[in-house]
Amino acid sequence: MSTFTLFKKDISIALFSVLFLILIGFFVEHPWPKDFLISIFSFGLLAMSLNMLIGFAGMVSFGHAAFFALGGYAFGLLLQSESFLTNFGALSIIVAFFVSIFITGIYSAVIGAICVRLNEIYFAFLTLAFQMFLYSVIVSWVSLTGGDQGLMGGIARPVFLGIDLSNSLHRYIFCSVIFVICILLLRILNKSNFGYSLRLIRDNQERAEFLGIRVFRVKLICFVIASMVASVGGIIMTLFTSGAYPEWAFWTQSGEAIFMIMLGGISIFLGPLVGTVLLRLINDVVQMYSSHTELVTGIIIMIVVLGLRKGLVEYLLEKTGILKK
Amino acid sequence: MKNYKNKIKRRSFIKVAGLGMATTALTGFPNILKAANKPIKVGVTTILSGRVAILGQTVLSGMKVAVDEINNAGGIDGRKIEVISRDSKAKPDEAARLTRELVNNEGCEVLLNCEASGATFAVNEVARDIKKFCIHCISETSSLTADPKNRVPWVFRAARQGIHDAVGGGIFASEIAKKNNLKKFATAAPDYAYGRANTAEFMEYLKLFSPGINVTTQTWPKIFQPDYTENITALLNAKPDALYTCLWGGDLVAFIDQASLYGLFDQFQSFAVNLGDLPILTAIKKIPKDVYGGARYHKDIPDTQANEDWYNKYMAGSDVLPTNWSWEADTGMRFLIDALKKTGGDTDPMKLAKVTAGNKIKSPFGVDGTMTIRGEDHTLVNYVIAYGKTITKDPYLANIQQSNWKDIYVHEKDWKKRKKYI
Numbered sequence A: 001m002s003t004f005t006l007f008k009k010d011i012s013i014a015l016f017s018v019l020f021l022i023l024i025g026f027f028v029e030h031p032w033p034k035d036f037l038i039s040i041f042s043f044g045l046l047a048m049s050l051n052m053l054i055g056f057a058g059m060v061s062f063g064h065a066a067f068f069a070l071g072g073y074a075f076g077l078l079l080q081s082e083s084f085l086t087n088f089g090a091l092s093i094i095v096a097f098f099v100s101i102f103i104t105g106i107y108s109a110v111i112g113a114i115c116v117r118l119n120e121i122y123f124a125f126l127t128l129a130f131q132m133f134l135y136s137v138i139v140s141w142v143s144l145t146g147g148d149q150g151l152m153g154g155i156a157r158p159v160f161l162g163i164d165l166s167n168s169l170h171r172y173i174f175c176s177v178i179f180v181i182c183i184l185l186l187r188i189l190n191k192s193n194f195g196y197s198l199r200l201i202r203d204n205q206e207r208a209e210f211l212g213i214r215v216f217r218v219k220l221i222c223f224v225i226a227s228m229v230a231s232v233g234g235i236i237m238t239l240f241t242s243g244a245y246p247e248w249a250f251w252t253q254s255g256e257a258i259f260m261i262m263l264g265g266i267s268i269f270l271g272p273l274v275g276t277v278l279l280r281l282i283n284d285v286v287q288m289y290s291s292h293t294e295l296v297t298g299i300i301i302m303i304v305v306l307g308l309r310k311g312l313v314e315y316l317l318e319k320t321g322i323l324k325k
Numbered sequence B: 001m002k003n004y005k006n007k008i009k010r011r012s013f014i015k016v017a018g019l020g021m022a023t024t025a026l027t028g029f030p031n032i033l034k035a036a037n038k039p040i041k042v043g044v045t046t047i048l049s050g051r052v053a054i055l056g057q058t059v060l061s062g063m064k065v066a067v068d069e070i071n072n073a074g075g076i077d078g079r080k081i082e083v084i085s086r087d088s089k090a091k092p093d094e095a096a097r098l099t100r101e102l103v104n105n106e107g108c109e110v111l112l113n114c115e116a117s118g119a120t121f122a123v124n125e126v127a128r129d130i131k132k133f134c135i136h137c138i139s140e141t142s143s144l145t146a147d148p149k150n151r152v153p154w155v156f157r158a159a160r161q162g163i164h165d166a167v168g169g170g171i172f173a174s175e176i177a178k179k180n181n182l183k184k185f186a187t188a189a190p191d192y193a194y195g196r197a198n199t200a201e202f203m204e205y206l207k208l209f210s211p212g213i214n215v216t217t218q219t220w221p222k223i224f225q226p227d228y229t230e231n232i233t234a235l236l237n238a239k240p241d242a243l244y245t246c247l248w249g250g251d252l253v254a255f256i257d258q259a260s261l262y263g264l265f266d267q268f269q270s271f272a273v274n275l276g277d278l279p280i281l282t283a284i285k286k287i288p289k290d291v292y293g294g295a296r297y298h299k300d301i302p303d304t305q306a307n308e309d310w311y312n313k314y315m316a317g318s319d320v321l322p323t324n325w326s327w328e329a330d331t332g333m334r335f336l337i338d339a340l341k342k343t344g345g346d347t348d349p350m351k352l353a354k355v356t357a358g359n360k361i362k363s364p365f366g367v368d369g370t371m372t373i374r375g376e377d378h379t380l381v382n383y384v385i386a387y388g389k390t391i392t393k394d395p396y397l398a399n400i401q402q403s404n405w406k407d408i409y410v411h412e413k414d415w416k417k418r419k420k421y422i
Helices: A008-027 A032-054 A065-080 A082-115 A120-140 A168-191 A193-204 A206-212 A214-243 A251-264 A273-288 A293-309 A312-319 B002-037 B053-072 B092-104 B116-129 B162-180 B193-209 B229-238 B249-261 B278-283 B305-316 B324-343 B349-356 B405-418
Strands: B042-047 B081-087 B111-114 B134-136 B153-158 B186-188 B214-219 B242-245 B270-276 B290-296 B361-364 B372-373 B387-389 B397-404
Touching: A008 A032, A008 A168, A032 A168, A032 A193, A032 A214, A032 A251, A032 B092, A065 A082, A065 A120, A065 A214, A065 A251, A065 B372, A082 A120, A120 A251, A168 A193, A168 A214, A193 A206, A193 A293, A206 A214, A206 A293, A206 B372, A214 B092, A251 A273, A251 A293, A251 A312, A251 B214, A273 A312, A273 B242, A293 A312, A293 B092, B042 B053, B042 B092, B042 B324, B053 B081, B053 B305, B053 B324, B081 B092, B092 B111, B111 B324, B116 B134, B116 B153, B116 B193, B116 B372, B134 B324, B162 B193, B162 B242, B162 B290, B162 B387, B162 B405, B186 B193, B186 B229, B193 B242, B214 B229, B249 B270, B249 B278, B270 B278, B270 B387, B290 B361, B290 B397, B305 B324, B305 B372, B324 B349, B324 B361, B387 B405
Parallel strands: B042 B081, B042 B111, B111 B134, B134 B153, B186 B214, B186 B242, B242 B270, B270 B290
Antiparallel strands: B290 B387, B361 B372, B387 B397
């Protein structure tokens, strides 16, 4: 059976979602929803890809934002390079997009080869250590990265195939399409044999080995794919802010992604995405009235974690009987 | 028949006109009035939480002086200035997001960016992207406006610049060094771009004006570091002739308090460029005597009635003493108000840019009572740069010496050439 037939429903939902998002772009004149959704696309991909590690494979990574930052920095640096722009001309954005994902893939394969051999707390702390290593490189290598001031001077966005990414509508539609493709990819992986292998490894690694699954290889592939998806989130944020900043590679960014997963729910595919929307909304709304955003966010997360003992989506689905306890 | 038709037409016209006027009166006219009186919203992002939140507070209080003056005088063609502020927590991506939010959601027509350097570069790119007139009021990093790649036609800076302070401070310190035969210098600076760039620029000019000086020890405490013991010990062990530090805010207060316990300031001459801010001077438990400090903001520097008046107006609306950030925010707001007056309240970025480039305004913080935003690189010049020596009582700084802008212009031009900015 072809992939299309197997995932017909998911592909249809994805097509409908793209159409819906594009319609929002065309018919909602106010720029706020587009800006808000672009930030959701970006951080949503970070949280969803992290949940591929945590929810699918049981690998709790504390350093996932490193790949988000690496994607953003690689993309930004390539588009700031005069020689790169001269060589690739109108195709610069597309080439930079794929090269940045590729660079992140290579980097994560090296890091992953070291980290995925370990389990639980050792894996978590080693990923955190590698994230802080990247952060230190970004902050110290001032001549390349701009240090703690981030990439300065803006990022060139040459027009390609009639798409002008300096135009807010074009940028929004471009990001929408990329976002939905990435989510669809994660969904297909989740529902495929690969996804089942990951869940088996998560639940009983020894049994998976006895059944002939090459645990190390499967976990490494999962780690690399999740990192590459996170890098797409970074690329979207770089396009949006026209810069890249070391804070993206700081451990708190990974912590925020974990909060998003906790808020939405670890066991529901779109739970982290709902968590992303909730966290961004809480942050944005509270910030309009007070500077105590962390306090409010902390209280809400405490209520969800201690009160509900599960993500909000999981709780609601259980309450409505859709999800069995 | 013809006349009759004309009469009907005239009557119809009167009726329609009457109806139109009534409709306008009932609906449209209030809207016209409303539009005319609609405030000009100015979006401000700054740091209002964390260890340097006090600086963000003094930003808002500083610009309030200028805003109150124009609003009490009736605004700009009847339109008042309304400041809408947000706390970025000093995070660049948050500052970028909030700047967009201020424009898109709050309807801010112009921006006054009051962030430290990191976030300023982020806001700079947002202003470029969304094409909104913006004045940076805080960042002192020279490349922000000196480097052509960072320059945006509708973005300006109304703040100090590192290179200006480096030349002024370098000349001042070199005279002290020559007089007291200070050869071995140590530095203590925050470990981030500002600290490293500022220290390098200062030492470069100190060596230029006083050849033979060597930097023997450099220590780089982390920003917001609570304990400076290791840095203080390193400095004491190095036994330099003099120390230069560009630590700032709460970090400088903590460093001086802790270093005083070791008697560091009794052992060698010290220069602290960011010392001369009133909240800093008053927060230090025991101000060491005879430390040379840069006058960031002081009510007696320049010692004019205009500065005294500004200080009193500021204190009438603030619980916190003014800082360097206060006068910079006030200055940014005054340049903005002046530009808006010249465009008749039109917030078109290019129109505002045209009247801001090369604009000179009266200011209590200017060397001769005026300050200019230079047209060629969109940055502020002719503000007071001064150094003084600490005394233990109010006004805490004495023997103030102002830097000469003629020297600064000459060396700034050379520096730009060396950096290939021109």
